Amino acid sequence: MTTSDDELQKLLLTLSAQFRERLEKELPELHALAQQLLASSDSAVQQLILQGIREQLHKLAGAAGTFGYAELGVQARTLELSSADLLSASTAAQLQLHAQALQLFSQQDCVAQISDCNTPSAAPHINNSSELNRRIYILEPDQQLGESLQSTLQNFGYATEHVRTSVALRAVVNQQLPDVLIIDSHLDEENPDGLAFVRELTAQLPLPLPLLVISQQHDFDTRLRAVRVGVAGFFTKPLNFSALESRLDSIFVQQRGEPYRVLIIDDDLELSKRYRLVLDNAGMQVETLSQPQNIDEVMHRFNPEVVLLDVHMPLCSGPELAQIIRFNDAWLRVPIIYLSAETDISNQIKALLKAGDDFVTKPISDNALVASVLARAQRARLLSNALSRDSLTGLLKHADIKEQVAVEVERTARNGGSACVVMLDLDNFKQVNDRYGHAIGDNVIRALSNLLRQRLRRIDSLGRYGGEEFTVVLPDCNLEQAKNILDEIRQRFAELPFMAHDSSFNVTFSAGIAQSNSQSNANQLIELADQAMYAAKAAGRNQVLCSPA
Ligand code: GH3
Ligand code: MG
Ligand code: MG
Secondary structure (H helix, E strand, O other), X not given: OOOOHHHHHHHHHHHHHHHHHHHHHHHHHHHHHHHHHHHOOOHHHHHHHHHHHHHHHHHHHHHHHHOOOHHHHHHHHHHHHHHHHHHHOOOHHHHHHHHHHHHHHHHOOHHHHHHOOOOXXXXXXXXXXXXXXXXXXXEOOOHHHHHHHHHHHXXXXXXXXXXXXXXXXXXXXXXXXXXXXXXXXXXXXXXXXHHHHHHHHHHOOOXXXXXXXXEOOOOHHHHHHHHHHOOOEEEEOOOOHHHHHHHHHHHHHHHHOOOOEEEEEOOOHHHHHHHHHHHHHOOOEEEEEOOHHHHHHHHHHHOXXXXXXXXXXXXXXXXXXXXXXXXXXXXXXXXXXXXXXXOOHXXXXXXXXXXXXXXXXXXXXXXXXXXXXXXXXXXXXXHHHHXXXXXXXXXXXXXXXXXXXXXXXXXXXXXXXXXXXXXXXEOOHHHHHHHHOHHHHHXXXXXXXXXXXXXXXXXXXXXXXXOOEEEEEEOOOOHHHHHHHHHHHHHHHHHOOEEEOOEEEOOOEEEXXXXXXXXXXXXXXXXXXXXXXXXXXXXXXXXXEEOOX
């Protein structure tokens, strides 16, 4: 859940107030330690005291900047470094000087200095626009092309609006912003240059808008200009509808993804609370852990996509914990980012050599924190999708969709209710490949998977069972409902035009549905759905049949 800006401000201020209370306690402690250091003449005792001082300064240096006390953070860092120097080689005179500096530091009215500091700023937002009825505006002067694109996209479930002039586009954009804008690079007399027009239009919008461009030209210059305007896709005429829809789909897949799961491990509770708040507000799902010994439980339950790890903790160090995480093969791919006040590059490198992927240095601004976590989380998810998903369609692979069937069958056996399994196969697909080539055949497969993704619910699972064969699992769904949905998808798919060498063609599919009952097992259910699908083929294809069993 993201919090509103007002709430966030309040929460950040509360955290700052808590940090200030902590300072009011910690600074006198430092003062006392400095006095002990001055009073002691035993070098072993001095070393112990210095060690304690150094640890406390280290934490302070990392946290103070984050809570808006930059100056204090810098001072703490300077003193921390000189404590470290003194630990290796110290003379009585140096110790004396150091203790005095510490006393000054802890006595000065830091807390007063603090209260003048800037209030923390709101963290950046990620916009999660609604998944339903994605709104797409098409600016295309060619009436026929605009209309066919519109009807194709409507078949995919998008809410589309086709306009022919730049003036009309401005009018609809002013009424309501679309989720994506598709625009012809060659417009009307008013604005002949579509790219210049769209640059001007989007510059006035409050948010960046994904743009797709349709163009007569394919020359390098035009494409370069499109890139500079920031378009997300470039399509030449004759328009390949399924390729364009595929690009739309990938734009939305990125947007509608589940929130990224981030685990923060830090013994400094206020600091991790603050990081959590900032990342939460950027739309991420965050858990914090302060007891490293509970790492297994959290990793299993929460399955984080990024781990933010403190370097210095009392029970074990960050690099040690990172190595424990890496002992488990299942977690080898999870990026581990050290979040540390460590600025010494050689120490950073040492930690990275043990385990872990990157360093983020405390204090860090809210924006920088969100940006670094987001970048790693996106990459991690891309990688994990690339490994577990079918590369052509982005759907689950054979073994994973079968696993999904089993999970659903077990669930209905346990909780009652009913689920349906659908097997779906393209009709006469060999002919499509033979006539138009394998690449165009691939477009058809991709279009069908996009249509299924677009039309089905989020709780449904979708897999590519084999070449041109798909499996769908529909939880909480009876035969009649499943047949209605699949029939609707079947009709829409049959209407989709596919382009090949200036001509267009259509493809159909056949499907079979089986419903689970309390005695079902996954393999039987798939088998029954498959039999129903073959019955649909035998009955003339382009139809959906239910298994009688
Ligand atoms: P039916 O209506 O009985 O299903 O006829 P069909 O031609 O679809 O069935 P058949 O099993 O004879 O042929 C399936 C074809 O699907 C053959 C294969 O080349 C093609 N195919 C399988 N996977 C892919 C793929 O990833 N890309 C492309 N382009 N074609 C594929
Ligand atoms: Mg720590
Ligand atoms: Mg087939």
